[in-house]
Amino acid sequence: MTNRILHVSADFSDPIERFKTPVIKSFLGLTACDFDHSVVSINRVSPSLSNLTSLLLRPQSNAHLVQNQQLFSEGIALEYAAPGKGLFHRSMLERLGGHIAQIATSQDKPFDLLVGHKLTIEGIAVARAAEIAGIPYALTIQGNSDRKILKARPDLRDIFRSIYQNASMVCTFTPVARNAIERMLGKRKDGIALIPCPTELDAVVEPKVTGGDLISVFHLKNHKVKNLEGLTSAASRLRGKAGDRTISILGGGSPAQLTLCKDITAEAKQFLFAGPVDRNEMPIRMNEACALVVPSRAESFGLVFIEALFAGLPIIxxxxxxxxxxxDDLSFALAVDARSPQSISEAMERAILEESEIKQRLAEWQQSGASERFTRTAIARNYKAALQSALVG
Structure with a gap:
């Protein structure tokens, strides 16, 4: 009999909000043959003053909490009322957990596991729902959001620690997120499963030395978080052969966004705004380049880096x-201090001047078996094992 799993996520595309990251949907798709997945896709809305008053005066009633709920192919999409800026953060999410418990227990077939796809938001609701429904729960740690809220809410640190420690399974995408959570909340007896995000662009393309351009890949609306200003400062420091190399920005944007980005890069002569590249064509474009440089201020995972390595392109x-x-310590993956244009510039110069040697190391990595953990096959296998451990536990 196939186990039924109910996932709760604020990052799942639904009829209420269609434009969300596809990461959680990808994980469920990879294991759709192994489990019967359903989703409660949650969307926070700010309540009106009268609704908020009703919620606060009637703490045992959820009559005004869920304001819109509709079925869709993967499960249920809903809007729940909660103030912004973290006001009544725990209480509103615990009340949402009560509603999720009703969803979980009203089905014809019972659920065997609940999964919250962030500790500090969905985790609060899922832990409460699991307590009410008598179902075990698991968690996904999402680096940026969870670290940010944990730092901002020391008053909730104990409840976050309890939710984290009592989960049947915890997984996360990156070593950075795992290490940060363990520093703040301690190590779990069963540890944290480390499972990279999947990409469909995981076919190996052998590196080739092209003397091509440096590329950076992002939508122009995200120029701040992708640190275009820092990249510009770094480019202006390049001299000689390195200073002559074109830096192509691959990604779409509005005319106003393009104008703004051109203004930002005006001090450096190397920039070319090449527009968007079709996703299926991206590995070919990457293989023609010298290196990918995306010195972001923050990234939850950064799939583009993995896609570049499979396409035979070193990364910064x-x-x-x-x-x-x-x-760590692999020459084809150069880590930089995003706050330091000098650090970015030095990595760019190295990628240009040592292209042949660096791409040879990347080719060896591609063929060594080390790249296998980032393939969809391996990710599906490891996520299946993590969920099975939660069901057994």
């Missing part, structure tokens, strides 16, 4: 975030 990535910890 930010320390302390994204994929940091997966590629």
């Amino acid at each position: 990535y930010p320390k302390g975030t994204a994929i940091d910890g997966y590629f």
Whole structure:
């Protein structure tokens, strides 16, 4: 009999909000043959003053909590009322947990496991729902959001620790997130499963020395978090052969966003805004380049780095975030201080001047078996094992 799992996520595309990250949906798709997955996709809305008053005056009633709920192919999408800026954060999410418990127990077939896809938001609701429904729960740690809320809410540290320690299974995408959570909340007896995010662009393309451009891949609306300003400062420091190399920005944007980004990069002559590249064409474009440089200020994972390595392209990535910890001391993955243009510039110069040697090391890594953990096959196998451990536990 196939185990039924109910996932609770604020990062799942649904009829209420269609444009969300596809990561959680990908994990469920990879294990759809192994489990019967359903989703409660949650969307927070700010309550009106009258609704908030009703919620606060009637703490035992959830009549005004869920304001919109509708079925969709993967499960149930809903909007729940809660103030912004973390006001009544725990109480509103615990009340949402009561509603989720009703969903979980009203089905014709019972659920065997609940999964919350962030500790500090969905985890509160899922832990409460699991307590009410008598179902075990598991967690996914999401680096940026969970670390940010844990730092901002020391008053909730004990409840976060309890939810984390009492979960049947905890997994996360990156060593950075795992290490940060263990520093703040302690180590679990069963540890934290480390499972990278999946990409469909995981076919190996052998590196080739092209003397091509440096590329950076992002939508222009995200230029701040992708640190275009820092990349510009770094480019202006390059001299000689390295200083002559084109830096192509691959990604779409509005005319206003393009104008703004051109203004930001005006001090450096190397930039070319090449527009978006079709996803299926991206490995070919990457294989023609010298290196990928995305010195982001923050990244939950940074799939583009993994996609580049499979496409035979060395990477320059930010320390302390994204994929940091997966590629320590490997010359084809250069970690930089995103706050230091000098650090970024030195990595760019090295990628240009040592292209042949660096791409040879990348080719060896591709063929060594070390890349296998980032393939969809391995990720599906490891996520299946993690969920099975939660069901057994």
